[in-house]
Amino acid sequence: xxxxxxxxxxxxxxxxxxxxxxxxxxxxxxxxxxxxxxxxxxxxxxxxxxxxxxxxxxxxxxxxxxxxxxxxxxxxxxxxxxxxxxxxxxxxxxxxxxxxxxxxxxxxxxxxxxxxxxxxxxxxxxxxxxxxxxxxxxxxxxxxxxxxxxxxxxxxxxxxxxxxxxxxxxxxxxxxxxxxxxxx
Amino acid sequence: xxxxxxxxxxxxxxxxxxxxxxxxxxxxxxxxxxxxxxxxxxxxxxxxxxxxxxxxxxxxxxxxxxxxxxxxxxxxxxxxxxxxxxxxxxxxxxxxxxxxxxxxxxxxxxxxxxxxxxxxxxxxxxxxxxxxxxxxxxxxxxxxxxxxxxxxxxxxxxxxxxxxxxxxxxxxxxxxxxxxxxxx
Numbered sequence: 001x002x003x004x005x006x007x008x009x010x011x012x013x014x015x016x017x018x019x020x021x022x023x024x025x026x027x028x029x030x031x032x033x034x035x036x037x038x039x040x041x042x043x044x045x046x047x048x049x050x051x052x053x054x055x056x057x058x059x060x061x062x063x064x065x066x067x068x069x070x071x072x073x074x075x076x077x078x079x080x081x082x083x084x085x086x087x088x089x090x091x092x093x094x095x096x097x098x099x100x101x102x103x104x105x106x107x108x109x110x111x112x113x114x115x116x117x118x119x120x121x122x123x124x125x126x127x128x129x130x131x132x133x134x135x136x137x138x139x140x141x142x143x144x145x146x147x148x149x150x151x152x153x154x155x156x157x158x159x160x161x162x163x164x165x166x167x168x169x170x171x172x173x174x175x176x177x178x179x180x181x182x183x184x
Numbered sequence: 185x186x187x188x189x190x191x192x193x194x195x196x197x198x199x200x201x202x203x204x205x206x207x208x209x210x211x212x213x214x215x216x217x218x219x220x221x222x223x224x225x226x227x228x229x230x231x232x233x234x235x236x237x238x239x240x241x242x243x244x245x246x247x248x249x250x251x252x253x254x255x256x257x258x259x260x261x262x263x264x265x266x267x268x269x270x271x272x273x274x275x276x277x278x279x280x281x282x283x284x285x286x287x288x289x290x291x292x293x294x295x296x297x298x299x300x301x302x303x304x305x306x307x308x309x310x311x312x313x314x315x316x317x318x319x320x321x322x323x324x325x326x327x328x329x330x331x332x333x334x335x336x337x338x339x340x341x342x343x344x345x346x347x348x349x350x351x352x353x354x355x356x357x358x359x360x361x362x363x364x365x366x367x368x
Contacts, residue, residue: 019202019203019204020203094281097281097330097333098282099334100330100333100334101199110334110335114338118335129339129343129347131339132339132340132343132347132351133351135331135338135339136328136331136351138327138331139327139328139330139352140323140324140327140355141327142326142327142331143322143323143324143325143326143327143328143330144320144327145327146284146323146326146330147319147320147322147323147326149281149284150280150283150284150294150297151294151298151302151319154298154319155313155316155319156316156319156320156323159316163313163316164316164320167313167316167317167320167359167362168320168323170355170358171324171354171355171358175351178351
């Protein structure tokens with residue numbers, strides 16, 4: 001299967017899981033939305049549970065976003081998010097917003113997001129309030145991802161990524177560097 | 185109707201519009217989700233179009249968020265968002281994320297968001313890239329709103345709002361103040 005085909009199936013799956021209770025989602029419905037057969041999905045992903053696991057997995061996103069030394073981590077994370085969107089027309093993180101609300105599967109997706117993304121940043125932080133600061137770093141990234149998804153022809157989506165990183169990266173870096181309360 | 189009843193109807197409406205194409209949404213379905221009668225919705229809001237107009241209106245949010253002088257606007261916007269969530273168990277902005285995707289009504293909601301929220305900040309900014317900076321300011325707020333909605337018992341949702349404003353507000357203020365490229 002092509003990367004584009006795989007992405008189309010995952011996007012259709014994400015839409016289905018976002019819009020319906022888990023029990024109401026069917027492979028047939030996802031297949032119809034993606035323009036493929038249900039048997040193709042089974043062949044490449046397995047069943048509905050396995051497809052959900054892929055949609056709810058943020059381990060790759062977490063690894064990509066923290067793949068830089070602390071002194072340049074804020075800028076790196078912002079540039080990674082922007083470049084991923086431009087290359088894939090999708091966002092590394094923002095699908096988690098659709099996991100707000102009731103349901104065991106949504107709670108599982110939120111928990112995985114916390115463990116795989118927020119934790120990846122928290123593990124890099126010294127000083128006070130590292131859990132809180134990590135959550136706020138990821139909040140900055142979620143917001144940028146959401147804005148790029150919403151305003152696809154807006155100034156942030158079309159500006160030079162380096163300019164956006166100049167303007168947006170310091171917010172993250174400030175939270176990464178902040179260890180003034182701790183004695184080293 | 186009580187404020188709580190009104191909020192329940194608006195939340196049910198938002199869920200319906202987020203999950204279905206506009207044409208598929210029915211007042212009957214929204215009423216069932218909200219636990220009220222369709223006639224009560226008609227009495228207080230009018231029809232489906234009017235209900236959508238309320239959900240897609242961000243003018244109050246825009247006004248609340250910019251109700252401070254520029255030198256304290258970043259902190260004000262962050263505190264306003266946090267306090268609104270704690271008082272209303274809802275978010276001023278984050279429902280716009282569900283307007284990503286296809287459909288005339290979703291596009292209209294995104295456009296209103298741009299005009300009523302991003303524009304409210306852009307009108308306050310001097311210097312270069314004011315449209316871009318305004319979009320990034322609102323991105324910061326969207327991300328915080330999304331994180332608070334997702335991690336309702338997490339550190340950001342439970343911390344002292346003043347501490348969150350200490351950590352998160354400077355990101356917005358930096359974008360508000362940034363006019364180094366312009367000669368004054």
